[in-house]
Amino acid sequence: xxxxxxxxxxxxxxxxxxxxxxxxxxxxxxxxxxxxxxxxxxxxxxxxxxxxxxxxxxxxxxxxxxxxxxxxxxxxxxxxxxxxxxxxxxxxxxxxxxxxxxxxxxxxxxxxxxxxxxxxxxxxxxxxxxxxxxxxxxxxxxxxxxxxxxxxxxxxxxxxxxxxxxxxxxxxxxxxxxxxxxxxxxxxxxxxxxxxxxxxxxxxxxxxxxxxxxxxxxxxxxxxxxxxxxxxxxxxxxxxxxxxxxxxxxxxxxxxxxxxxxxxxxxxxxxxxxxxxxxxxxxxxxxxxxxxxxxxxxxxxxxxxxxxxxxxxxxxxxxxxxxxxxxxxxxxxxxxxxxxxxxxxxxxxxxxxxxxxxxxxxxxxxxxxxxxxxxxxxxxxxxxxxxxxxxxxxxxxxxxxxxxxxxx
Amino acid sequence: xxxxxxxxxxxxxxxxxxxxxxxxxxxxxxxxxxxxxxxxxxxxxxxxxxxxxxxxxxxxxxxxxxxxxxxxxxxxxxxxxxxxxxxxxxxxxxxxxxxxxxxxxxxxxxxxxxxxxxxxxxxxxxxxxxxxxxxxxxxxxxxxxxxxxxxxxxxxxxxxxxxxxxxxxxxxxxxxxxxxxxxxxxxxxxxxxxxxxxxxxxxxxxxxxxxxxxxxxxxxxxxxxxxxxxxxxxxxxxxxxxxxxxxxxxxxxxxxxxxxxxxxxxxxxxxxxxxxxxxxxxxxxxxxxxxxxxxxxxxxxxxxxxxxxxxxxxxxxxxxxxxxxxxxxxxxxxxxxxxxxxxxxxxxxxxxxxxxxxxxxxxxxxxxxxxxxx
Numbered sequence: 019x020x021x022x023x024x025x026x027x028x029x030x031x032x033x034x035x036x037x038x039x040x041x042x043x044x045x046x047x048x049x050x051x052x053x054x055x056x057x058x059x060x061x062x063x064x065x066x067x068x069x070x071x072x073x074x075x076x077x078x079x080x081x082x083x084x085x086x087x088x089x090x091x092x093x094x095x096x097x098x099x100x101x102x103x104x105x106x107x108x109x110x111x112x113x114x115x116x117x118x119x120x121x122x123x124x125x126x127x128x129x130x131x132x133x134x135x136x137x138x139x140x141x142x143x144x145x146x147x148x149x150x151x152x153x154x155x156x157x158x159x160x161x162x163x164x165x166x167x168x169x170x171x172x173x174x175x176x177x178x179x180x181x182x183x184x185x186x187x188x189x190x191x192x193x194x195x196x197x198x199x200x201x202x203x204x205x206x207x208x209x210x211x212x213x214x215x216x217x218x219x220x221x222x223x224x225x226x227x228x229x230x231x232x233x234x235x236x237x238x239x240x241x242x243x244x245x246x247x248x249x250x251x252x253x254x255x256x257x258x259x260x261x262x263x264x265x266x267x268x269x270x271x272x273x274x275x276x277x278x279x280x281x282x283x284x285x286x287x288x289x290x291x292x293x294x295x296x297x298x299x300x301x302x303x304x305x306x307x308x309x310x311x312x313x314x315x316x317x318x319x320x321x322x323x324x325x326x327x328x329x330x331x332x333x334x335x336x337x338x339x340x341x342x343x344x345x346x347x348x349x350x351x352x353x354x355x356x357x358x359x360x361x362x363x364x365x366x367x368x369x370x371x372x373x374x375x376x377x378x379x380x381x382x383x384x385x386x387x388x389x390x391x392x393x394x395x396x397x398x399x400x401x402x403x404x405x406x407x408x409x410x411x412x413x414x415x416x417x418x419x420x421x422x423x424x425x426x
Numbered sequence: 427x428x429x430x431x432x433x434x435x436x437x438x439x440x441x442x443x444x445x446x447x448x449x450x451x452x453x454x455x456x457x458x459x460x461x462x463x464x465x466x467x468x469x470x471x472x473x474x475x476x477x478x479x480x481x482x483x484x485x486x487x488x489x490x491x492x493x494x495x496x497x498x499x500x501x502x503x504x505x506x507x508x509x510x511x512x513x514x515x516x517x518x519x520x521x522x523x524x525x526x527x528x529x530x531x532x533x534x535x536x537x538x539x540x541x542x543x544x545x546x547x548x549x550x551x552x553x554x555x556x557x558x559x560x561x562x563x564x565x566x567x568x569x570x571x572x573x574x575x576x577x578x579x580x581x582x583x584x585x586x587x588x589x590x591x592x593x594x595x596x597x598x599x600x601x602x603x604x605x606x607x608x609x610x611x612x613x614x615x616x617x618x619x620x621x622x623x624x625x626x627x628x629x630x631x632x633x634x635x636x637x638x639x640x641x642x643x644x645x646x647x648x649x650x651x652x653x654x655x656x657x658x659x660x661x662x663x664x665x666x667x668x669x670x671x672x673x674x675x676x677x678x679x680x681x682x683x684x685x686x687x688x689x690x691x692x693x694x695x696x697x698x699x700x701x702x703x704x705x706x707x708x709x710x711x712x713x714x715x716x717x718x719x720x721x722x723x724x725x726x727x728x729x730x731x732x733x734x735x736x737x738x739x740x741x742x743x744x745x746x747x748x749x750x751x752x753x754x755x756x757x758x759x760x761x762x763x764x765x766x767x768x769x770x771x772x773x774x775x776x777x778x779x780x781x782x783x784x785x786x787x788x789x790x791x792x793x794x795x796x797x798x799x800x
Contacts, residue, residue, distance in 0.1 A: 019533050019579075022546050023520050034750055038508050042609035044747035068609075082702075082731070082749045124729060124754035 021107070025070030030114035033122075035074030043068065043075025047097070048083055051090045062096060070104050070111045077119045080128035088127070098135050105139065187213050188224055195231040200246045203232075207254035214256045214266065221262055225269035232286050251289040258298040263309050266294075267316060274318035282318040291319070295326035310341045317353050324361035328372075342380055344387070355388040359395035367399070436688055438467035438478035439498065440671025441636040444663060446482070447493050447674050456632075456658060459484060459496060463631035465658075466616065468649070469668070470639040472511045475612060477504030477619045479630075493674070494682040502623040503708070505691035505734065505748075509610045511557075511639040513602060518553035519546070521598045526577060526586050533579060541580065548577050556588050557642070560595055565643050595644065603648040613648045622734065627653050634658040636667045692732035694773065694782065694798070695741055695749065702731060702741040702749060705773050706782060712774035715739070719767045719788070726769070728755045728786070730798065757786060757794045773798075 025035070034040050046061045053061070065072050076097055080087060087093055105112045119132040187209045194206035206228065213224045258266055270291060274282045299305055306327065313320050342358060344351045362381050365373055385392045435443075442465065449456055457463055462483040469476040481499040489495045526549075527533055537545065552575050563570055573588040590598075600606065607614040620627055633655045635646055641664050650657050663670070679685060689709040695702040699720055706713045719726060733749035736742055741749070773784040786794040 019523075019527065019535055019537055019545070022523055022537075022542055022549070023516065026542075036508050036609070037750065038609040040750070041747055044749075048743070048747050078749075078751060079747075081751050082746045124727070 024108060025073070025111065027110045027113075029071065030074070030110050033074060033078065033118045035114075036071060039068060039071050040075040040078055043072050044079045044082060047076070047079040047093065048086065050093050050096075051086050058092075065100060066103075070108050072100065073104050073111050073114055074118070076101060077115070077123075077132070080119075080132065081123075081125055084125065084128055094131070098138075101132075101135050102139055184213060184216075184220055184224075188227065191224065192227060192231050195228065195233075198233055200243070200250050203247060203250050204254065206232075207250070211254065211256055214258075214262055219265055222265040222269045225256075225266055226272055229270065229273040229284065229287055229290075248285070248289050251286060252293045255294040255297040256290065258294050258305065258309070259302070260305060260308055263305065264312050267309070267312055267319060271316040271319045277318075283321075287319075288322050288325070291322045292326040295323070299327065307341045314344075314354065315350055317350060320354055320357050324357050328361050328365055344384065347387075352388055352391050355384055356391035356395050356398075358384070359388075359392050360398055363395055363399045435672055435675045435686070436476070436478065436503070437668045438469040438476045438636070439480070439500065439686060439688060440669075440675060441469055441663075441667035442467050442478075442480055442498070442634060442671065443493075443674050443678075444667040444671035445634055445636070445658065445660065446496060447671075448660065448663060450491070450493055450496075457482065459491070461631070464501070464625075464629055466620075466630045466633045466655075468616070468633050468635050468640070469637045470510055470612065470635070470645070471637040472639070473508065475507035475509050475615065475637075477507065477616065478502070479620075479623060479625065494678060498686045500686065500688050502619070502625075503689050503691045504615075504619045507615055509602070509612055509615075510637075511554075511642075513610055514557055514599060514639070514642070515550050515553040517598050517602060518557055519549040521594075522549050522553055522556075522586055522588070526584060529586065530584050533584065537579075545577065545579055552577070552586070552588070556590065560590060561642050561644070564592065564595075592644075599644065603645060612645060613652050616649070616653060627655070630655055632656045632658050636664060638665050640664050693735035694752070695731045695733060696771065697729040697731060702733075702746070704736060704739050704741065705730075705771050705784070708735040712772065714770055714772040717769045717771065719763055719765060719769055722762065722765050724760070724762045725756055725758050726786075726788070728757055728794075729753075730755075752798065755794075755796070759788055759793050763788060 029035055043065060046064055050058055050061050065076075068075075079097075087097070101115065105115060115132065115136060120129055120136065123129040123132065191206045191209035191213075194202040194209070210224060210228050214221045256266070270287055273287060274284055277284055295309070309323070313323050344354055359381065362373070362377065446457060446459075448454075457465070459482050462481060465480050465482060467476070467478045467480060469478075478500060479502040481497075481501055483497045483499070484491065485495050485497045555575075556573075559573075560570075562568075570589055570591045574585050575588055577584050577586060596603070601608050602610055602612050604611070604613075607618075616633075617627065620630070630653070633649060633653060635649070635657060636659075640646065640659060641661065646657055646659060649655075660667075675686070691708065693704055693708050694706045695704050696715075696717075698717065703715060703717070704713075705715050730752040731749040732752050733741065734745050736745050767789050769789075770787040771784055772787065773782050775782050781797055783795065783797045785792055
């Protein structure tokens with residue numbers, strides 16, 4: 019009953035709230051940094067007295083007086099406490115903070131700070147209010163229009179509404195990929211990682227779209243820049259798990275299947291898949307049989323599979339090669355055996371000491387099953403110096419090729 | 427000019443036209459136009475208070491002294507005074523709530539959102555009635571009568587004692603009428619308005635009080651007490667002055683081709699990396715401002731703010747608190763432009779609707795054209 023006249027939805031219907039009060043609050047905040055302690059206390063009291071009505075002015079001051087605020091830690095601390103107090107028992111104020119402080123706030127610095135204020139808020143009702151807000155206001159549409167860099171906010175948001183968070187991450191990933199620079203690639207990889215780490219079947223689309231849209235802007239070719247681009251892909255491995263591996267593999271195989279490269283190669287996939295598999299296996303060796311089993315039918319990705327698992331030490335973790343044993347006489351198994359032989363022969367040529375005994379035994383057994391595949395693998399190894407490179411790689415012309423166009 | 431053509435005029439100016447017309451027509455001569463008086467129009471209604479400073483004079487001193495010969499020179503227009511009768515009602519309703527809780531201890535309970543709306547509505551209705559009644563008592567210098575009304579909370583009836591003497595009312599309305607400056611103070615806002623426009627209160631010859639809330643005698647007294655100006659008020663015109671003035675203006679435009687130039691309340695600024703740069707002042711009809719891009723990019727972020735006018739091209743920090751965010755637009759440029767590419771923003775008023783539109787020209791090419799969002 020005592021809260022009968024506290025600021026409500028009506029008051030918070032637009033950014034200004036009550037413009038007179040908003041201007042007054044901004045005046046007080048501007049004055050705060052320039053006055054002595056006693057007056058500072060007076061300013062604090064005046065703002066506190068306004069209760070929820072002060073919030074629009076506080077939010078606007080992060081738009082207009084940010085330079086002053088960033089230079090004054092005590093002012094920021096005071097405003098943070100005030101926002102907390104205002105929002106503590108006032109759903110309308112919390113919604114206002116979400117809408118105008120975060121979702122519709124076009125200024126990155128102010129938004130980042132307000133997100134941190136919201137995230138650190140110690141209020142039992144906060145989560146409930148955010149949930150209500152997200153379900154009611156279609157935040158994804160608002161964010162896409164005004165604030166495309168809300169990464170800090172995504173974990174909190176996703177907690178309540180993963181579907182709309184996914185939509186945003188997906189759109190942002192593609193937007194960054196289309197810029198085709200190393201910096202933007204890193205951003206896109208962060209969004210891809212965010213989506214793949216959620217172990218959701220939707221990642222199939224995300225991974226597919228990532229590799230369909232990826233491309234390095236080869237206008238004005240520079241070898242170093244290209245190497246940086248490829249290194250970046252290697253440096254941000256995706257987290258492949260027991261739950262998401264099948265979706266991840268399906269997506270990559272789909273991209274390779276649709277590729278116009280004669281040998282269905284794609285160096286972006288190679289870099290990314292190999293580093294992702296290596297890092298994921300380092301963390302969870304149980305993945306190996308799961309992925310290997312799933313890759314049986316994937317004619318193209320299997321090439322990179324052996325490349326990935328044949329890294330130093332990886333194969334020595336396993337006691338035998340039962341996962342890799344094939345004896346079906348079909349094209350898929352033939353292809354699988356050929357790729358395994360190829361990697362084995364390469365390894366034998368350059369790093370024979372890395373081959374475990376069980377692998378030598380496995381290959382001996384499989385040669386009798388797949389003699390043709392072994393011969394083909396030997397031919398491939400001999401002609402390795404002449405092979406063409408995958409799309410998106412440095413081609414014979416010395417320029418990066420392919421990628422970057424999405425099929426409609 | 428046809429008589430039935432739509433024209434726009436601000437409410438304070440319409441009210442002033444109506445008042446001056448009334449004064450001339452009835453030969454009251456309360457405003458001596460020969461002396462080129464400076465008039466502050468104080469138009470307070472249910473929810474807003476508009477302040478406008480107007481210099482009156484004769485267009486041609488030798489011509490007939492009728493309304494068609496009066497020059498209305500608008501010197502300044504105030505902005506953002508969201509204060510009016512409803513704020514008075516709310517202050518009284520808050521006082522009623524305190525009384526209710528004092529008189530009925532069992533009411534100190536947590537209400538649902540719906541219940542809060544219902545109780546608040548009842549209290550605001552009672553407050554409005556009490557305000558009108560109090561004004562009548564105050565004008566007639568009557569002693570406050572002992573009064574009660576009933577409020578329903580969760581279906582139960584509660585009686586509140588509404589007896590309110592002048593001293594109590596002054597205390598209740600202190601944030602609106604008192605000496606202490608506050609964001610909703612209806613008296614001190616005049617001072618701020620005048621000082622922002624480099625005027626002293628002694629320079630104002632009359633304060634014309636119009637709008638429904640100007641009937642509240644305690645308010646007029648507070649203004650008179652502080653400014654000691656010659657208050658102009660007509661009970662007859664308080665509610666109808668704006669409508670009447672609009673009709674008069676429409677007639678004048680048809681009869682004398684008389685147009686009154688009114689400045690806007692807001693100047694417009696864009697946020698740049700360093701400051702807020704003015705793209706249109708209050709009295710300007712159009713303006714072109716030069717900028718340059720700061721990044722190598724294929725889009726620009728445009729952030730528009732409305733605020734008080736400033737003398738220079740860049741807002742000084744005293745203007746910052748007045749700035750209100752208007753819109754943010756990401757404008758695609760079609761292709762990549764390098765850092766330091768020249769860019770112009772041309773802003774202009776389009777016709778009578780007073781809504782400025784703006785055009786963005788990058789490297790000599792128009793990339794965006796839009797009407798300002800409000």
